Amino acid sequence: MTSKFYEDTKVIVKDKLFEHGWGILKDLYLGETPLASIAQKSFETATGTKLATVYLLDLFKENIVAIHGEYQSQATNVLSTCNVFIKENSTANEVSNCVDDFLKNANHYIDESFSRRLFLKYGY
16 A cells, blocks of 8 residues: 555656656556556667666655666666655655656666667767
8 A cells, every 4th residue: 555645746756757758657556556667768779769667666664755767778777876765745846856856867877878879979
């Protein structure tokens, strides 16, 4: 079961991701437990289209929600260090700012990945 804080945060995060071109995934549950993936976005690279996924994790024991991303490049998740943690008493504006921080870092690391960087530099 998820907290009201998680559900309220998820709405803000999904809206912000949608504003930045991310496709929002349907909420899926395993029993009462939500599955964490909430959005995906395709990126053109020199080796073809690659998919990035955003997860929202309810760390209810710590009263924290975490935004986590995954984008594989050369067998490495280049978004592994882009995690953002949102405390339970955060305002809607603070949550929105956390999403902005995540997206800034995610876009940077995706664009710096090897095949994406080649695509952006040479267009293939």
